[in-house]
Amino acid sequence: xxxxxxxxxxxxxxxxxxxxxxxxxxxxxxxxxxxxxxxxxxxxxxxxxxxxxxxxxxxxxxxxxxxxxxxxxxxxxxxxxxxxxxxxxxxxxxxxxxxxxxxxxxxxxxxxxxxxxxxxxxxxxxxxxxxxxxxxxxxxxxxxxxxxxxxxxxxxxxxxxxxxxxxxxxxxxxxxxxxxxxxxxxxxxxxxxxxxxxxxxxxxxxxxxxxxxxxxxxxxxxxxxxxxxxxxxx
Ligand SMILES: [Zn+2]
Numbered sequence: 001x002x003x004x005x006x007x008x009x010x011x012x013x014x015x016x017x018x019x020x021x022x023x024x025x026x027x028x029x030x031x032x033x034x035x036x037x038x039x040x041x042x043x044x045x046x047x048x049x050x051x052x053x054x055x056x057x058x059x060x061x062x063x064x065x066x067x068x069x070x071x072x073x074x075x076x077x078x079x080x081x082x083x084x085x086x087x088x089x090x091x092x093x094x095x096x097x098x099x100x101x102x103x104x105x106x107x108x109x110x111x112x113x114x115x116x117x118x119x120x121x122x123x124x125x126x127x128x129x130x131x132x133x134x135x136x137x138x139x140x141x142x143x144x145x146x147x148x149x150x151x152x153x154x155x156x157x158x159x160x161x162x163x164x165x166x167x168x169x170x171x172x173x174x175x176x177x178x179x180x181x182x183x184x185x186x187x188x189x190x191x192x193x194x195x196x197x198x199x200x201x202x203x204x205x206x207x208x209x210x211x212x213x214x215x216x217x218x219x220x221x222x223x224x225x226x227x228x229x230x231x232x233x234x
Contacts, residue, residue: 005067006032008099008144010090012079012117013042014057014071015178019201020150021103022064022171023164023218029065030167036061036069037093039086039117040076047187048180060177063170068097079112081119088135090124095139102147106221110153118149148220158219161208165215168205175201 007028011017017025017036025034038057041050048056054071061069072089080086094102104121105114127133129143151158164171175198180186184193191197209217228234 004033005035005097005099007034007101007103008094008097009034009036009103010093010105010117010121011036011038012105012111012113013040013045013076014038014053015042015060015175015181016105016114016152017103017150018060018064018171018174018178020105020152021218021220022174023167023205023216024103024150024162024220025066026064026167026170026174027162027164029067033067034064035067035097035099036064037090037097038069038071039074039079039090039120040113041071041073042076044076045181046190047193052180053178056178056180060174063174063177077113079116079120081116081123083120086120087124087127090121091128091133092135092137092139094124094128094144095135095142096137098142099144100146102144103150103220104147106149106151106154106156108154114152122147146222146226148222151219151221155204156219156221158208158211159222160220161212161214161217162220163209163212163214163216164205164218165209168216172198172202 009017028034042053043050074086105118107118109115129141131141205216208219209215
């Protein structure tokens with residue numbers, strides 16, 4: 001059964017989309033069908049457990065008002081763009097949801113899974129459009145016309161900044177749903193559960209916002225040139 005999505009956002013681990021495009025997702029979910037597909041369950045995370053993180057990601061999905069959130073169960077730490085089985089799972093997700101727009105991680109990052117996920121999804125976007133690339137499931141070929149990259153740890157100047165000021169409280173609430181990951185009182189001390197980490201996310205979003213004169217912004221980068229009908233369309 002086909003479920004059409006306006007936006008399909010891929011996250012290497014549950015919490016990546018919240019941290020980096022939680023505002024964009026919440027904003028568009030007010031009027032559009034927004035689907036999130038996480039590639040892994042984040043089982044290599046130092047704190048929490050798969051069960052806890054599963055519940056946290058579903059809670060965050062409700063806060064963001066996502067249409068569907070699903071997981072491809074690729075092993076955490078093992079995302080590999082050249083793994084044919086992983087490619088198939090991502091292609092199946094694209095063909096299932098037929099999104100107008102795909103959001104994927106930027107191609108450089110300190111976390112190897114993030115960079116690998118970017119390449120894996122790029123390959124899947126291409127293969128998904130091939131008529132002769134067949135899957136076990138009967139899904140028609142489909143290639144989205146647009147895909148934008150979101151920044152994670154790597155800093156770059158974005159090409160597009162989306163004003164997410166009106167939904168920023170919701171983004172932070174969705175991030176806080178991952179108590180096991182970001183609450184400093186939970187377990188083992190990590191890079192991400194110290195207050196400075198979320199401070200950095202907020203500071204970046206304020207900086208991107210300031211670039212376009214708004215309070216909070218989330219940045220995107222596009223690789224293929226954008227096609228527009230006239231210069232006033234954007
Ligand atoms: Zn991640």
